[in-house]
Amino acid sequence: MSQRHLFAAAALALVAGTSFAQTANTPVTQxxxxxxxxxxxxxxxxxxxxxxxxxxxxxxxxKLEKQQWRxxxxxxxxxxxxTVTAGEAAHIEKMQDKASHNIYDQKRDQQGAVTxxxxx
Numbered sequence: 337m338s339q340r341h342l343f344a345a346a347a348l349a350l351v352a353g354t355s356f357a358q359t360a361n362t363p364v365t366q367x368x369x370x371x372x373x374x375x376x377x378x379x380x381x382x383x384x385x386x387x388x389x390x391x392x393x394x395x396x397x398x399k400l401e402k403q404q405w406r407x408x409x410x411x412x413x414x415x416x417x418x419t420v421t422a423g424e425a426a427h428i429e430k431m432q433d434k435a436s437h438n439i440y441d442q443k444r445d446q447q448g449a450v451t452x453x454x455x456x
Contacts, residue, residue, distance in 0.1 A: 386443040
């Protein structure tokens with residue numbers, strides 16, 4: 337094999353490897369980013385509503401808001417290099433799912449709820 341053919345094969349391998357790396361780190365679309373922002377705002381509203389109506393105690397509110405802060409921090413960290421990969425987006429989505437479930441549980445755990453003969 338001539339030196340010219342060897343160089344061409346190496347260049348082709350390099351280009352193929354680069355395109356594969358780009359496929360593995362596909363950036364998340366703008367629609368996905370908007371969904372994350374909307375979900376953040378929605379969960380924050382759910383926490384505030386629970387605190388306002390007494391179904392979430394102050395301590396529970398602090399824990400839920402700390403969890404939201406961690407999600408926000410993970411989003412910032414993922415976007416720090418300019419792109420959010422599909423893997424990073426999936427991790428953040430999983431964090432959001434867990435937070436949503438925790439909000440649901442805390443709003444319905446009857447802690448801090450006023451008990452009256454009617455709702456016992």
